[in-house]
Amino acid sequence: MAFGLALSLLASPAAAQASFAEVKAAHKVSDFTLLDRQGQVLQTLRLDMQRRSLAWVPLAEMSPALLTAMLLGEDQRFYAHSGVDWAAVASAGFGNLWNSRTRGASTITMQLAGLLDEGLARPSGGRSLGQKLGQAWQAGRLERNWSKAQILEAYLNSVPFRGEVIGIHALSQTLFGKHPSGLTTQEAALAAALVRAPNAAPERVAERACALLKLQGAAANCAAVQGQVEALLARPASPLQGEALAPHYARQVLKADGPPRQPSSLDAGLQRQALNLLRQQLAELSGRNVEDGAVLVLDRASGAVLAWVGSSGDDYSSAAQVDGVLARRQPGSTLKPFIYQLALEKKLITAASWLDDSAAQISTPSGLYLPQNYDKTFRGYVSARAALGNSLNVPAVKLTAMLGVDPLFERLNALGLGLRESAGFYGLSLALGSSEVSLLKLTQAYRALANDRSPAAFIVADMLADNNARALTFGLDSPLATSGFAAVKTGTSKDMRDNWCLGFSERFVVGVWVGNASGAPMHGVSGISGAAPIWAGLMRHLHRGRPSRAPQPPAGVLHQRVEFDAQREPAREEWFVAGTEQALMRSTAQMGARAAMGIASPRDGSIFALDPDIPPQAQRIRFEGQTGLWELNGKALGRGASWQWAPKPGKHRLRLLDTRGQVLQAVVFEVRGAELLKKP
DSSP: OHHHHHHHHHHOOOOOOOOOHHHHHHHOOOOOOOOOOTSOEEEEOOSSSSSOOOOOOOOOGHHHHHHHHHHHHHHEEEEEEEOHHHHHHHOOOOHHHHHTTTTTOOOOHHHHHHHHGGOOOOTTOOOOOOHHHHHHHHHHHHHHSSSSHHHHHHHHHBBSSSBBSHHHHHHHHIISSSGGGGGGGHHEEEEHHHHHHHTOOOHHHHHHHHHHHHHTTOOOOOHHHHHHHHHHHHHHOOOSSSSSOOHHHHHOOOOSSSOOOOOOOHHHHHHHHHHHHHHHHHOOOOOOOOOEEEEEEETTTTTTEEEEEEEEEETTTTTTOOOOOTSSEEEEGGGHHHHHHHHHHHTTTOOTOOOEOOOEEEEEEETTEEETTTTTTEEEEEEEHHHHHHHOOOHHHHHHHOOOOOHHHHHHHHHHOSSSOOOHHHGGGGGOEEEEEEHHHHHHHHHHHOOOOHHHHHHHHHHHHHHTTHHHHSSSSSSTSSSSEEEEEEEEEEEOEEEEEEEEEEEEEEEEEEEEEEETOOOOOOTTTTTTHHHHHHHHHHHHTTTTOOOOOOOOOEEEEEEEEESSSEEEEEEEEOOOOOOOEOOOHHHHHHHHSSEESOOOEEEEEOOOTTOOOOOOOEEEEEEEEETTTTTEEEEEEEEEEOSSEEEEEEEEEEEOOEEEEEEEEEESSSSOOOOO
């Protein structure tokens, strides 16, 4: 009855059979390749974990030894038969063709027919007689419609090997670590042996490989072959060849339902340069507890990603799989440009306005907030340009208090930073980067600032590009100094856990983060020494031969010379939003009022907390006020308008005395935290 059913199937109209071109086009891969904008290979990434199949390999790119071994092992009369090797059937006996436990006289063409037609796929119990007849019928059709070369090529790209491996390309790469074109005679024999017995024991595979070698007349030491086979099959699969330049970006953009080779906006040369600069800088920081970093480069005009380095790599980081471009970390001072932009928009300040960089106690719902500068010193009255350029914390916090936290919070979220908590949760500490943001979102926010043609954005960019404005903190010869136009800002988060450097030029936006994926603090590393050298190296690379030009001023800004009273800052040409310009900036009256207060800092009732993660020499409390004699807990310290004191835990009474020994003012303050250990 089954035989009659099979005959009826053969007599029915033949179903459409796929062409060679259609089969090749439908070939599914497990590993996809990311290309850069010029078509260079950047990264290969496996997306299908159920099977392992690589890109289709033309017959001309396969080793001659492989073709010989495959034909000897599977179909010695391949070029003589028309799909079914009837001579082999007659020689082996008719039943051998239909034997469900062995291929017997099953030709390469018949095997391919079974691989291409799901209805002819071999079940675990073996094919039925009807399936065998259908397989023979389809093999004949393949021989009539395809060339022998096409049949052999499709077979070698589709045949299952050991375990999950499908096709000769995947086998060659994972087992031998090479392309099929490079297979040796012995490797080819092993590959052919695995076709016949994919999951057999190593000794069985070696026995068959040795027999194939003898059929070719090759000298074969079967004991040695078995040892090599056992070693090969026991070791982990070899990694795919080629550079691994962009694993994290590949995970973001490669599509499992797309073509095997997928283009991207990345630039391979820039990606390689960014990775190398990151690794070189981390090597320079060896011994300072820094092992991770990330780099992002965007095209300023289009926003296209030109380089995305999520990690320094397995050889450098213990958390190489973490994508530092997407991880959320505290941004430190990198949020300050947006504070100044908002204050300029609201005309609360100009770039020349005096801002008070002195000790302050700001009342908040949770208590007094006492902002400190990075170096624990205060500089008195400075211009807004100098305050931003030198990344002074106190002026930024005071500006935020003037603006209100809610407007700043809304502005940062409008820029896409996606702050997770409420404005009230962060409070004024938002000005110093207490929120968590990703390098991706922060770099995109700097791109928005770069492309904003408003007067406020233009002035902020000019301030960030002014090397003189940041000289007080960073000097004139820091990595932030560039030959062409570049607006740049560094940032360091609490306890030195994160370093940032972000900025833009005429054509590019570059963001860099350096730190530890674990959140462990670094040792003595700041934005200028950690992330900035990488940023500077990339800017030099991006603008080699084509210096960056400064933007043209938009409508609504004007340039005017400004002088500062008491020559607190040199006279200069300054940008103003029209209607806010001033020729002379005065602060003398304010300074006099401040000096008359007696003790300006600390305020009575102040509480200072010591941080064991900050070096002791950086944790000094600065006493400021009128010129006089400073006395602490009844012990004279010295004379002057200020005095720096190494803090000790406990409550303290500070007095300021004039030249006659009269008390000008007395305050009580408290220091909390473990006593700082002195260096031996």
